[in-house]
Amino acid sequence: MGILDSKVPTGPLADKWTNHKNHIDLVNPANKRNIDIIVVGTGLAGGSAAATLAELGYNVKTFCYQDSPRRAHSIAAQGGVNAAKNYQGDGDSVYRLFYDTVKGGDYRSREANVYRLAQVSTNIIDQCVAQGVPFAREYGGLLDNRSFGGVLVSRTFYAKGQTGQQLLLGAYAAMNRQIQRGKIKSHTRHEMLDLVLVDGKARGIIARDLVTGEIERHSAHAVVLATGGYGNLFFLSTYCMGANVMAAWRAHRRGAFMANPCFTQIHPTCIPVSGDHQSKLTLMSESLRNDGRIWVPKRLEDAQAIREGKLKPTQLGEGERDYYLERRYPAFGNLVPRDVASRAAKERCDAGFGVNKTGEAVYLDFDAAIMRYGREKALTSGMKDADDTTVRQLGEEVVEAKYGNLFDMYEKIVDQNPYKTPMMIYPAVHYTMGGLWVDYNLQTTIPGCYAAGEANFSDHGANRLGASALMQGLADGYFVLPYTIGDYLSDDIRTGAIPTDSPEFDAAEADTRSRLEKLMSGKGTHSVDYYHKKLGKIMWNKCGMSRNAKELQEAIDEIAELRADFWENVRVPGTADTKNQELEKAGRVADFLELGELFAKDALTRNESCGGHFREEYQTPEGEALRDDENFKFVSAWEYKGAPKDAVLHKEQLVYENIELKTRSYK
């Protein structure tokens, strides 16, 4: 296994976590008071970890770049969070959640981690309800569930279309309680710019106060990175504007391996791109696929007429529409996993059936659902002979109760009423399954440096099923990391406070300063966004929804060139000793320019198609992904050696003891 020790405990799968917890070293409560932990990031993963670590008695310092922990991007998650509660009695179980997740990830995730995730998933809901998270409920007062893409049971808990917000507010409230108790010191509007290692161990960070520009040193016995995903590499994505890879990349440069960087999820139900000045893409929750039917016109002429505005979608009858997901995948229909749904939409649009001006959109149609719900509602309200108008109105009310805020959001952006005309959707970059390599304890290859939530690579393999990122973030933060970190910290009870005036801190600070100066001194001609957009175009065109060797090689060369140009010609106005958003962006884009190249390199070495990674050379005659388990059943973990082209690949072979590897089929 080389230098990658996954530390997966031995023994039967179902007992691994319990056994592990029973045997890892604990820190005595009195000693926890002498131990400091830095948590960078206050999203679901960081917020929950910080609150729990503080609850356990450690001294916690949190960092986030927003003005309040509550604004971390977890806030934007719409659809829901999974848990194997089987409240609906539809046959769900820990094993089934585990199985769906491993299969959905195209057998590229670590079995033991996923099993643990499924096990602790039930605690998450108990925990959050106790904290006052207002999940949706049925009339009997019990929790309601719905189902999500890629699974056939209803295991998703939700709070209308704002599940992420409600869960994050729960974690934030738990943090607030610890802030009030003096156990968490919260640093907002602070950005981590470097990781500090002392004797090979993570012992602190260099951060910049984004208001005063001051460079600060913070020390701790361990550092947790919960800094989210790096999808903004593509410029246009569903991420928030500030999402970045900086903290993870700085750790990578200091020795943490970067795993599976090319595994990116493209989400099928986003609002299509409208124009050149667009700054971000907006997701329409996947839960809409429970009720919406996806289609494009059957005939090319009709698609063209729609694009030219001569024909309305509502004028096409059932027989003139191609419900391509229902046609190709009868078993799962509109509920196939995201990678499958995204590729199918691209395939139809590439073939000329796209329905918006740019030809890059398909329909998500609620008409059938509105009528179905309307009829049901009419019957249950005793209106046996209700006319179509009444039925439609009743149906619209039901759909509004379920998805109202999503429909409003769509209407605000697109200026069309989705109750009356089908929504237009197209795939967009949404989630990065890659991230820092971590072992079973969530420790990176740097001792004392941990990664949680979207920032690590561990649980989703090559594709993430819906409602499982929130689950993973909270599982890591509330239930996994607080235990496993004790194993490492038990050696530190006599260490005492870590000084910040050591040569290591001096050196890291000096590095950071010279980097900032270099960014500020460019006498360049181009803005940061200019480079970011260029990078995004390369990524989307050559490393996007489908990839091939030739274009990946081109991408590698083009990104390296762009990076050189950036350092020569970028222009950052203003000064470094004040709030300076251009400087903040510049630092982030500089790291994206390195990550992008490693991303393409990773995709180039993986000669197979799996999940979100689709190599055109490797597909079945029907155009489905063709995995190569013989040669690629591994996690790629890249070691930093200077320029991305010199990065060294390490492989963690994946072992499946409990699941038979099958071709994924949703037919």
Place this chain on the structure above:
Amino acid sequence: MKLTLKIWRQKNASSKGQMVEYPLNGIEEDMSFLEMLDVLNEELNNKGEEPIEFDHDCREGICGACSLMINGRAHGPGSRITACQLHMRSFNDGDSITIEPWRAKAFPVIKDLIVDRSAFDRIQQAGGYISVNTSGNPVDANAIPIEKENADMAFNAATCIGCGACVAACKNASAMLFTSAKISQFALLPQGQVEANERVQNMVRQMDLEGFGNCTNTGACEVECPKGISLENIARMNREYYSASVKG
């Protein structure tokens, strides 16, 4: 579209600010208001001037970061909308648009259009939580059934995004709508009952300490709130506060 923007520029908290006028061309209807500002910033940047700083992150109306006073209205024209959700189709060619930061004593300006809203965090820290241990809870979630109506009301209160538009819209710069939304969420849930008295007293005390004004029932907050947080929450908070004071 051709526009004239009048924008508040202020170097930092201690310096004096002023309105500066910027002409802007080539704005498309499909752009969001913030994308329009991106275009202006790109222009300023190309001229070697400092771009205008404003808070934003999610750009989809949920993080609560964006905070622009547009033509005198919090988050601009339209109801139930944040500045990032506002699109340029709401404006006309040739319009002149003023853009200012939230103005309230408890929200000092940091730079240009960015203000410091950490007072909201401190109100939450004063009691906006349920004191349950975070490291594992054995009670099954369905062991706490909650009437759907209450769950929905709690959810509605919980949808507050902490943007501060209520404060900015209020002539007294009162934070009652925000604080009451938080208090309501917990007051409506069985889990929140145990600490209800302390919670309302502590949060209201903190709100006053932060220097927010009093509520005179003008209702501007409800009108400008992007999430439609209702004034009923203020009434509920007042009831909670009264009953807590009686109990002492």
